[in-house]
Amino acid sequence: MSENAEFYQAVIDDHRRRPRRRGPLPTANRVAARENPTCGDLCTLRLRVEAGRIVEAAFTGAGCALSQASASLAASSLEGLEFARAAALVAAVEKLVRNGPGAVASEETPGDLAALAAAHALPARHACALLAWQAAGQALQSPEGADRENA
């Protein structure tokens, strides 16, 4: 569907159809849930952090294709990152979506993440694209502890 190339790019469609890192994470020690009440999108992001590094990340949730694909991108790209690098990535994605591809150097949002730039042209959908990333930002700041939902 070529006319949708700008938005539902192959990457987003791929992550929507085959979400990475979707599911529970019983070993998580950081968790944050975000909701967008205006459209009902939900995202819970779970991290297992060890020695300042995200060793595992996973999400659960429901919502529009963009919010779920973005959550899949978030969980899969945060895994393995040092804490500071993860926080920088969250900030870079937010800038990419809000301010457009010109606002961030391409190495700041590597690989598939660049696809999220397509959401910039749709201001009404910024909240969808950023939901998981805001959950990630919150999880990074949350106190360490067992994920009660999973306990």
Added chain:
Amino acid sequence: MRPGLETRPDFPVLAQQVNGKPLVYLDSGATSQKPRQVLAAVDAYYERDNANVHRGLHALSMRATEAFEKSRARIARFVGAADPAEIVFTRGTTESVNLVAASWCSANLRPGDEILLTEMEHHSNMVPWQLAAARAGATVRYLPVAGADAEHGLDLDRLDEFLTPRVKLFAFTHISNTLGVVNPAAELCRRARAVGAATLIDAAQSVGHEPLDVQALGCDFLVFSGHKMCGPTGIGVLYGRKALLDAMPPYQGGGGMIENVEFSGSTFKPAPERFEAGTPDIAGAIGLAAACDYIDGIGRPAIAAHDHRLGELARAALEELPGIRVLGPRAGSPRAGMVSFAFANIHAHDVVTVADQQGVALRGGHHCNMPLMKKLGLPSTARASFYLYNTEEEVAALAAALRKVVKFFG
């Protein structure tokens, strides 16, 4: 002139491409497009007559005042009001409701009283009453929508249970912006009167679409926005029966609404000026009167028949699509010219974004009725709404766009 194709040259905005496709504007329920005649009336006012109203003694001010008051009289005629003084200009439906909720409620609502709404109200006919009730120590109750899936009309069998003498005011929408249900407004007003409750009708979705007469409806208040009926944004109307308006305290204070001001206090003009503090939207009122002329030039019975026909065509076409749930009245019950729908596995935002890529403008979301959405068990729906300038070809374009949506997300 008949609704449909013949009207399209009057709407310059419709003759454009969006995302490389001809624009198919199916979001008139959110705001309608404006015909040249309305734009010209606003331009002519600014080019020839612009001045402040009610204060100047010079020629332009007198012309502006005359045009403003003529507009009021035109709008009174449009809704069947007995007296132009029953027409208060506001910013729109929302401000009109807030005006009554602030002013009428402060004089009439006591602890223990009830305000009755329905579950299908727009937030703008819900939140102001919640605020007023909290101020007065009163309670807001909601007449439920009927049907196992909660998407049909109001549950009128339960009206007596809710419409008790404790109810001081019953506010309800004429046409639901979410379901397309047409409520039996005259009957609801009659039943409210029987228990001594005042009535307010939210006519935002009906006044530009259907024949409407406040005296035949028997309501105390009726509110609407200009922008949903071919008029400009920023102007709206509160119709109130003269006796009620004159007994209500001011809403906002300022110039234009006072009789006499002393440092120790002030006295106020009667309605409608009492409720129009400050310089009003003069051009908006003139544009709205031009919109009344335009609509009546086509005729509201013809517009209603046209809208309903497109709504029914759309409903029938959409029900063919796999995995769709079309909301609203059962076949045969009154349905306004709109169709809300939801796909089992496709979020409304995705529907709207992909339709937009086909040039088809839809609304997607909770339609400013979060509690109803919760009851429907849906986070959001998509909606196509029709008006006098839409065509059968556009219904076909909608169906084609939605087939692409299904194919893309299927």
